Amino acid sequence: MEYGLHCESVSCSKGLIVLLLMLMHGGSRATREEFIQALLIDYDSRIQPNFENDSYTDVNVSLFINSVDSISEQTMDLKLNMFIQQEWIDERLQFYGLIDSAFLELDSKLIDLIWVPDLYVTNEKSASFHDVTVPNKMLHLYENGRIVYRLRASITAACPMKLHKYPLDSQVCALYIQSFAFTRNNLRFRWRKVNPIQTNENMELPQFELREHHVSECLSFGGDTEGNFTCIQLQMSFNRNIGYFVIQVYIPTILIVLLSWVSFWLSIDAVPARISLGILTVLTLTNQRTNMASSVPQVSYIKALDVWMAVCLGFVFAAMLEYALVNVMERKDVQKSDSFDPDLSKVKVQKRGEQIDRISRLAFPLVFLGFCALYWIVYTKVVRLYP
């Protein structure tokens, strides 16, 4: 009987049962249903593979990321939906040649009868399995005892973010996968050699794009236990698309700053026009700053957006002060000309005030352009402090 040859001490009783079944069938192979019943007779799902000898079970892990639903700065986390696939070998479930198939697909109710690794995501805040219409789990059993176990989960994972370069930043979020109860002496996770991470090609994120991902092992100390826990990690780098901020923040503020310069081309005598223009632009910018501040987390350090807003406010404010200066100069000149030389007065009055205006017409745009260039270069190229 070639089928019985693979009978090992562990799975011997099972082989015997199946052999008995086959004798009842007049020597032909057992049906799959009978086989599954026999397979699980002497199997205890509470006990892990390699329990008897001092070796560990290797579990190959791979992920298929279905969608990244959100990355939130407010709560500093990301939500994703993925398939978690684990592959390992359980020698107790070998069935070389016992039935006319090389592998079996088990129903989700049978999965509960088989030992599975106690994988968990360390930095998970909340997670759920999907149960419609049945639990979204799959288990394939191969004749050499290899098991492929896949399930679908939605996970919210903590992702601490550095927002110094916000909104010109990119973020790295990680998933740490560990065993909860088994130390490295009993269970070891490792990333599958080929394609450990696959992503849905149609994946779309409102503000980010997934630039790259990187898998590696991580350290996990066992504390008081006899060994360390197995730990693997996935790091995902996301680039923020600044399109939203260009439209919502940068272009409007640039326009307001440009608007404040209109004042330099107005007559010095147009006091109401120039004052109201100045106050209007300062107020609008302050208002926009307050609006923006409510949609980002209140961190205690300065973000790139804060720098931009503060400098723009500075420019608008300076344009208003410029008029105050021009106005003072004009009045001084008028006083001087009144007391000394009435004939020369008109020429002189226009000179100092207008000169400042003329300089401002050139200096303000140039300095602002310089600031813009510096800002983009510093925040997109130079500052590599935070990835």
Ligand SMILES: *[C@@H]1O[C@H](CO)[C@@H](O)[C@H](O)[C@H]1NC(C)=O
């Ligand atoms: C565990 O013990 C069984 C029975 O002695 C043996 O067949 C198997 O190869 C051992 N496994 C490992 C990984 O050493």
Ligand SMILES: *[C@@H]1O[C@H](CO)[C@@H](O)[C@H](O)[C@H]1NC(C)=O
């Ligand atoms: C896990 O991966 C290793 C290395 O690629 C491979 O040799 C082994 O057969 C895999 N195990 C399973 C159960 O697929």
Ligand SMILES: *[C@@H]1O[C@H](CO)[C@@H](O)[C@H](O)[C@H]1NC(C)=O
């Ligand atoms: C756990 O890991 C630490 C650091 O790698 C190492 O010093 C320690 O010996 C390990 N403990 C065990 C029981 O392997």
